[in-house]
Amino acid sequence: MTEECELFECGHRACGGCGPALAARLIMKGTGENTIIVASTGCMEVFSTPYPETAWGVPWIHSLFENAAAVASGIEASLKKQGRDEHVVCICGDGATFDIGMLCISGAFERGHDITYICYDNEAYMNTGIQRSGATPYDADTTTSPAGKCSTGNQRPKKDLPAILAAHGATYVATASIAYPNDLIKKVQRAVSTHGPNYIQVHAPCATGWGFDGSQTMAVGRLAVETGLWVNYEMMNGEVERVRKVAHRKPVDDYLSVQKRFRHLYRPGRNEEEIAKIQAIADANARKFGVDLNVKKEE
């Protein structure tokens, strides 16, 4: 066993090149061992804890798909009452976070529990076989938003959950990507050492669900940032504080064309109209967060 995999052990059953598994390993480096993890139902729970084995070197609890934030609220209250000071950290998929878990998350954030909620965002329900979630990007092909003769895939943009949780009064909100490991670790460290409800959304490419080779996870993750389709930023008390800049933003094609979930945009021919719409999403992101280096943020 190498030192790196101490808290999220080397042994687990994720697919080769699984972004969420990498996220777990990096997150644990940020939390340290004085941590209790609360998980939701999904890929990570299944690949890391088949009874009687576990990949977790810290106390870990899974209850249901939708109630991690509420379970964490109870744990936090219980620790407070006992005068204990472990970090309480939820690690949940985007389905658990954006969709079915919203009630519990909203409640926990509004109540101001001292917890860090981390969503590993692989942009669909992977555990049940690649169905769309509120985090699935525009035009992605999933089994419940399939591309077909009359459809170009998922027809809604990604829900802006960081903004929603910032509006709940979250102290610290950040987005991160497994492709920028040190940045992710630092953000986790910052979150667990900041009092109050904190949220981090980690872009975590899923080789299986997105359709790329497992050796390309980091490259795909980086392309999302380099095209502006994913923006790494930090918010403190509702204000954007820091944004990862991009020197020469790449066209969205570079990101889309390497994934099967966007294959329909290139076959039989290039779907100019749809690709332009996705480019517009990237451009809007870049404008909103001032991603482009040397370009002034629009007023």
Next chain:
Amino acid sequence: MMEILEGSHAVAEAVRLCRPQVVAAYPITPQTHIVEALASMVADCKLDAEYICVESEFSALSACLGASAAGSRVYSATTSQGLALMFEVCFNVAGMRQPVIMTIANRALGAPLNIWNDQQDSISLRDSGWLQFYAEDNQEATDLHFIAYKVAEDHRILLPAMVCFDGFILTHTYEPVDMPSQEAIDAFLPPYKPVTILDAKKPMSLGMYATPDYYMEFRYETDQAQKRAKEVFAEVGAEFAAKFGRDYSGLVEGYRLEDADMAFIALGSICGTVREAIDEMRAEGKKVGLLKIRSFRPFPSEEIRATLSGVSKVAVLDKNISLGQKGAVALEVRDALYGSGIDVKGYILALGGRDVRQADIKAIADLLEKGEGDQFFGLRTEVL
């Protein structure tokens, strides 16, 4: 000390004496007075607990699960739609063997919307793994909380428990209640000592997924714990009787059954009405008695068989119905008495808060004598 208290406030006071460290609950009629009373106890420093003002019952029980898993004694209360919203978490709490105590102020389930009493809510969760105790009056509702914590937290058991008492009929009724002192309860109910907890110094995983190779054994062990709870309940009930003079050692309790040839079986507050009716019928020369079921889970099959051995006819009063079948209690009693030759008839009554009077109990006795049963009682056929 004897006090005149509203049922809900008696329960809240009992819960306070049990010293829960975390309380998470969401208001719903007719449970509301309990959580309001607990909130003000916390606000007045009369109860040293974390009170989590959750946004729903779903989070209430989820928070209790987390708090319990982290090592605290916890409490919640709900009823009806609130309990229905907790359904998924109920199975989870029991499967994870957390001794959460929850009061159920029994109420009908919609639709149609109805806030009044029946027992459909808790009965519908009979297969979840929770222990279920039913109180006849507010003294019993009070005392069952002390007993429930002690049974649930016993290391032979480690299961959650519902203490059920009838909405409005008990929750909103003022009755004299003998409230034990804090010292006496502290001596009876020591602080919660969990077996394993979430603790960074001793990492372990809880609530993992189990394949077909293991799942069944978890259900088996939970079932075994339920069955052991009979003995533990009797033990704890006897200890309570020795200390406080009120005897809850029986999972069932008989009334005038010694020479009876006909018996009623019921749960909860209706037993009071049945007792009165029995006294009247006895005066008229009818040999009737009552068997009250105090513990519906675990179900006291052997106790029922033993207690009813001299009886030839039984009327089971169900404030619930398994639609398309019969009342749940009647079905279980029939199973318990299978092969005994005792004639068991079920009567569905009092759904959605419809009143039941002594005269109704006597009418049911007449139906039973004629062999007419397994039916709704008190239906208003003119509105059908």
